[in-house]
Amino acid sequence: MNYRDKESNTSVLINLIYAPVLTLGPGIRIGVWFQGCSIRCKGCISKHTWEFDKKYKKTIAQVIDQINYYSEIYNTKSITISGGEPFDQSTSLYTLLKKLKELKFNDILLYSGYKFNYLQKNYGDILKYIDVLIDGPFIESKKTNKIYKGSNNQRMYILNKSLSQIYQEYKKQLKNKKLQLITKDNETYLIGIPDIDFSKKFSKNLIKKL
Numbered sequence: 001m002n003y004r005d006k007e008s009n010t011s012v013l014i015n016l017i018y019a020p021v022l023t024l025g026p027g028i029r030i031g032v033w034f035q036g037c038s039i040r041c042k043g044c045i046s047k048h049t050w051e052f053d054k055k056y057k058k059t060i061a062q063v064i065d066q067i068n069y070y071s072e073i074y075n076t077k078s079i080t081i082s083g084g085e086p087f088d089q090s091t092s093l094y095t096l097l098k099k100l101k102e103l104k105f106n107d108i109l110l111y112s113g114y115k116f117n118y119l120q121k122n123y124g125d126i127l128k129y130i131d132v133l134i135d136g137p138f139i140e141s142k143k144t145n146k147i148y149k150g151s152n153n154q155r156m157y158i159l160n161k162s163l164s165q166i167y168q169e170y171k172k173q174l175k176n177k178k179l180q181l182i183t184k185d186n187e188t189y190l191i192g193i194p195d196i197d198f199s200k201k202f203s204k205n206l207i208k209k210l
Contacts (some may be wrong), residue, residue, distance in 0.1 A: 008061035010098070012092035015049050015056055015084060016189065019070035023180050023192030024148065025079040025109045025132075026166055030070045031191065034084035034093075038115040043140035044192070049084040055190065060095050068103070078107035086128035087112050090123060106131070107163060113137045116157055131160035132167055147173040150193050173198070 013035035021031035036052035037044075044050075068198065079100065086093045100108060109132040112119060116135045119127060127133070136154040144152035147170060158167045179192035 002008065004178055007095050008059060008064070010060045010090055010092055010095045012060060012063060012096065013052060013054070013056045014058050014063055016184065017066045017070070018182060018184060018189075021080055021180070021191060023178055024082070026170055027078050027107075028074050028076045029078040029080050029107075029109075030067055030074070030076060032067070032079060032081045032096075033095050034081070034086045034089060037083055037085040037113070037157075038088050039085055039137055040074070041113060041138040041140075044138055048085070050090075060092065060099060063096060064099055064103070067100070069137075071103075071105075071164050077105045078109075079105055080109045081110075082111040085113050086110060087114055087119065087123060087126070090126060094126050094129070097126060101129050107160075108132070109134070116155065129160060131158075131163055133157040133159060145174045147175050148193060158177070167174070 006052070015033040015035040017030070017031040017032050021029040024031060025186075033046075033049060035049055035056040037046075037050045040047075040050055067079065081093075083154050097108065108130055110130045111134050114135065116133060119133070119135065134148060134156050135155055138150045139153050140151070142152040144150070144154075146152070148156070156167065156171055158164050175193070179190055179194060182191060
């Protein structure tokens, strides 16, 4: 499919694209982390993604190229998008999601620090391209042992009902403490959602956490 149209020249700030991701959703996934966040939750483990730093600027076409590369290698159409805060770049997010759906990505899980009701009211046109949403800010005082959640206030919304069975099963699961330590472009990243006590213990570590 030809995705190199005018929209593909839209710019977006992306911190990292990586696969295989095994800790942020069911199955083998591609991970995309947006750069830039205006919410800035206290105790956030990904503070390095807060600044809207232009050195992370890419075009949507460049992002799609890298996603397609991983998709072919790992034979996956599942993707997890986090950040940073994806909705702080709403125009770019809309364009990227639209392209991913055109390319038949059928399991798009997205993390946002904004609550679902706010997103529904202001970004309904974007939500229709998201299959599963985990919403809400990270709140350090609200511990959780539920898989894929940083704090207990966060909720999972299964927007694509064809994925209901698999995600309903995962909603019941507890954290398995599995994390990925990877190196890319001379940077080291910890991929996954550790429990809050773990995050505090390593909050001063130089390892980037996503």
